[in-house]
Amino acid sequence: MPQDRSGRPARITDVAALAGVSIGTASKALNDTGQLRDETRARVKDAAEKLGFVGDARARALSSGRTYTVGMVTTDSFGRFTMPVLLGAEDALSAGEVMVLLADTRDDHVREAHYLRSLVARGVDGIIVTGRSADARPPIDVPVPVPVVYALTPSTSASDVSVTLDDAGGAADAAAHVLALGRRRVAVVSGPADARSAVSRAAGARSVLGDRMVGEPMHGEWSERWGRQAVDLLDRAQADVDAVVCGNDQIARGVCDRLRETGRSVPGDVAVTGYDDWDVVALASRPPLTTVDMRLDELGRIAGRSLLELVAGGRPASVSVTPSLVVRESTVGA
Amino acid sequence: MPQDRSGRPARITDVAALAGVSIGTASKALNDTGQLRDETRARVKDAAEKLGFVGDARARALSSGRTYTVGMVTTDSFGRFTMPVLLGAEDALSAGEVMVLLADTRDDHVREAHYLRSLVARGVDGIIVTGRSADARPPIDVPVPVPVVYALTPSTSASDVSVTLDDAGGAADAAAHVLALGRRRVAVVSGPADARSAVSRAAGARSVLGDRMVGEPMHGEWSERWGRQAVDLLDRAQADVDAVVCGNDQIARGVCDRLRETGRSVPGDVAVTGYDDWDVVALASRPPLTTVDMRLDELGRIAGRSLLELVAGGRPASVSVTPSLVVRESTVGA
Numbered sequence: 210m211p212q213d214r215s216g217r218p219a220r221i222t223d224v225a226a227l228a229g230v231s232i233g234t235a236s237k238a239l240n241d242t243g244q245l246r247d248e249t250r251a252r253v254k255d256a257a258e259k260l261g262f263v264g265d266a267r268a269r270a271l272s273s274g275r276t277y278t279v280g281m282v283t284t285d286s287f288g289r290f291t292m293p294v295l296l297g298a299e300d301a302l303s304a305g306e307v308m309v310l311l312a313d314t315r316d317d318h319v320r321e322a323h324y325l326r327s328l329v330a331r332g333v334d335g336i337i338v339t340g341r342s343a344d345a346r347p348p349i350d351v352p353v354p355v356p357v358v359y360a361l362t363p364s365t366s367a368s369d370v371s372v373t374l375d376d377a378g379g380a381a382d383a384a385a386h387v388l389a390l391g392r393r394r395v396a397v398v399s400g401p402a403d404a405r406s407a408v409s410r411a412a413g414a415r416s417v418l419g420d421r422m423v424g425e426p427m428h429g430e431w432s433e434r435w436g437r438q439a440v441d442l443l444d445r446a447q448a449d450v451d452a453v454v455c456g457n458d459q460i461a462r463g464v465c466d467r468l469r470e471t472g473r474s475v476p477g478d479v480a481v482t483g484y485d486d487w488d489v490v491a492l493a494s495r496p497p498l499t500t501v502d503m504r505l506d507e508l509g510r511i512a513g514r515s516l517l518e519l520v521a522g523g524r525p526a527s528v529s530v531t532p533s534l535v536v537r538e539s540t541v542g543a
Numbered sequence: 544m545p546q547d548r549s550g551r552p553a554r555i556t557d558v559a560a561l562a563g564v565s566i567g568t569a570s571k572a573l574n575d576t577g578q579l580r581d582e583t584r585a586r587v588k589d590a591a592e593k594l595g596f597v598g599d600a601r602a603r604a605l606s607s608g609r610t611y612t613v614g615m616v617t618t619d620s621f622g623r624f625t626m627p628v629l630l631g632a633e634d635a636l637s638a639g640e641v642m643v644l645l646a647d648t649r650d651d652h653v654r655e656a657h658y659l660r661s662l663v664a665r666g667v668d669g670i671i672v673t674g675r676s677a678d679a680r681p682p683i684d685v686p687v688p689v690p691v692v693y694a695l696t697p698s699t700s701a702s703d704v705s706v707t708l709d710d711a712g713g714a715a716d717a718a719a720h721v722l723a724l725g726r727r728r729v730a731v732v733s734g735p736a737d738a739r740s741a742v743s744r745a746a747g748a749r750s751v752l753g754d755r756m757v758g759e760p761m762h763g764e765w766s767e768r769w770g771r772q773a774v775d776l777l778d779r780a781q782a783d784v785d786a787v788v789c790g791n792d793q794i795a796r797g798v799c800d801r802l803r804e805t806g807r808s809v810p811g812d813v814a815v816t817g818y819d820d821w822d823v824v825a826l827a828s829r830p831p832l833t834t835v836d837m838r839l840d841e842l843g844r845i846a847g848r849s850l851l852e853l854v855a856g857g858r859p860a861s862v863s864v865t866p867s868l869v870v871r872e873s874t875v876g877a
Contacts, residue, residue, distance in 0.1 A: 219686075261660075261686050278644070278665075288627075289622070291626070292626065293622075295645065295647070296649075308646070308662075309644065310643065311629065311644075311645045312642065313633060315630075326595075327640075434827075459827070489821075493767045493768075
């Protein structure tokens with residue numbers, strides 16, 4: 210614990226004494242204000258670092274009218290999507306300069322309203338709203354104007370700033386990959402027909418596959434079980450596929466299992482792609498899945514930067530993040 | 544958005560006017576201070592609710608010397624463990640009254656020190672320290688005294704308050720369950736020999752199984768692959784088991800897969816138990832896994848309550864949370 214020999218925390222007077230400057234100069238140097246020589250500023254900061262000088266963020270907040278705190282409101286209790294987004298946002302908010310107050314609404318409107326009031330009462334500089342779905346949501350209802358960025362789950366209002374994923378683009382990349390491998394009879398097996406991401410991914414794959422697609426995209430639940438069932442349905446229809454582009458990793462894992470259990474090799478007989486790059490599924494699959502990394506961390510970084518831009522009075526545009534293909538053994542062999 | 548017709552946020556003068564009381568009375572009613580009739584207090588609160596009056600948490604914080612904010616420092620970037628603990632802690636901190644500043648250290652000591660300084664500078668009322676492992680960690684290093692509770696990952700210092708999981712107890716429950724089903728030749732397949740939770744779980748199972756255990760507990764990685772390998776090792780040793788108690792759900796899923804692939808039914812021939820109750824693994828397993836729910840949410844609630852007790856000057860004891868067995872088809876059939 211960095212402190213002087215008396216055991217008490219360092220004060221600004223200690224910093225000034227060690228740097229050999231006045232208290233006013235030390236304060237200006239630490240707050241990056243005033244007209245000082247670079248060398249002086251650096252000497253004061255060195256002294257503060259040596260003494261473990263903490264300062265008082267509350268005093269700085271009061272004098273600047275900012276709290277250097279943002280709220281992050283999420284409906285994704287499970288955390289599968291929220292944590293990567295949060296990590297990215299933390300990066301953009303320069304880890305510790307601006308801190309994140311996390312509020313999990315658990316899909317409850319009353320709880321959301323309560324949290325939003327509490328965040329506003331705390332004077333947050335802005336709010337990032339996120340969730341587990343790509344389906345748009347109504348704008349949040351706050352009693353005073355506050356900068357807001359929607360991440361992953363966009364706002365239904367076009368005037369809001371939303372950072373979303375390019376689901377169609379990611380699926381198009383996966384489809385182009387299997388075509389490049391010479392596959393010509395491709396099935397598309399996606400998630401629920403009423404989920405925006407499932408529909409976007411199917412449409413993205415179709416845009417690239419054209420008449421290499423056997424039948425219409427198939428929709429079902431986001432599960433391994435649906436992947437296994439889809440293989441049975443394709444077999445019953447004698448689809449004779451040489452590739453399956455799936456809407457997520459769980460479906461793809463089910464497809465791989467059922468193909469193996471019915472005597473076909475992956476990728477020898479059939480190439481399979483997933484979507485999400487969720488380790489516990491994509492890496493445990495036999496074989497490990499070629500899949501699409503959603504780049505949730507990048508989405509979080511952009512959301513954080515957009516929020517800072519809004520706070521500073523700028524007008525950032527809504528953005529769609531481009532995912533990236535991760536190639537593994539389910540398409541290219543071991 | 545609740546506000547008056549002028550479009551500006553409601554002020555305490557508006558609340559006082561609507562309730563027909565003085566500003567001083569309105570303030571006392573809203574802050575639950577002073578000597579007021581219950582009826583008056585209720586009328587003021589109704590008026591505040593109607594007008595969407597938010598108040599200023601910062602003013603309250605300054606007058607009380609508290610910020611109604613706690614820090615949660617985690618090393619678990621992935622969020623698998625942190626989010627349930629956080630949700631539990633939020634419950635205990637009465638959702639929005641005390642809010643959580645989340646700081647993810649990503650296992651980086653420099654980043655941890657930086658976050659801790661920032662949390663202290665913000666005047667947090669206390670800090671919850673958590674992570675992904677049950678292995679003890681050194682106490683955090685803060686420049687001023689602040690109440691701290693360790694959750695899941697205990698402190699190495701016995702004078703700190705740590706809330707941990709009873710891993711041995713959970714595994715003992717799973718072992719007692721397979722004995723109650725009449726199984727008599729039981730293998731224990733756990734995680735890495737240098738992970739405290741893997742060793743505790745193996746020891747807990749052994750304490751119940753006694754000479755019903757075939758050979759020593761087997762240690763390997765926390766993966767499906769290790770589960771499959773363990774079945775092969777048991778077969779090579781002609782262990783002829785009728786139950787396998789596993790150290791986590793991934794291992795148990797691998798055990799189920801390998802047993803099925805080598806012609807044995809689960810649970811008909813061999814009963815299998817997991818540990819963690821991690822949906823994406825336990826429910827996707829064929830069959831779904833009987834497993835141990837760690838009750839991370841309860842651990843989070845206890846951590847939150849213990850922190851509030853510390854903040855209030857109390858001396859809460861360290862606690863071990865009792866997990867609970869979840870029975871599914873891997874032990875009792877469909």
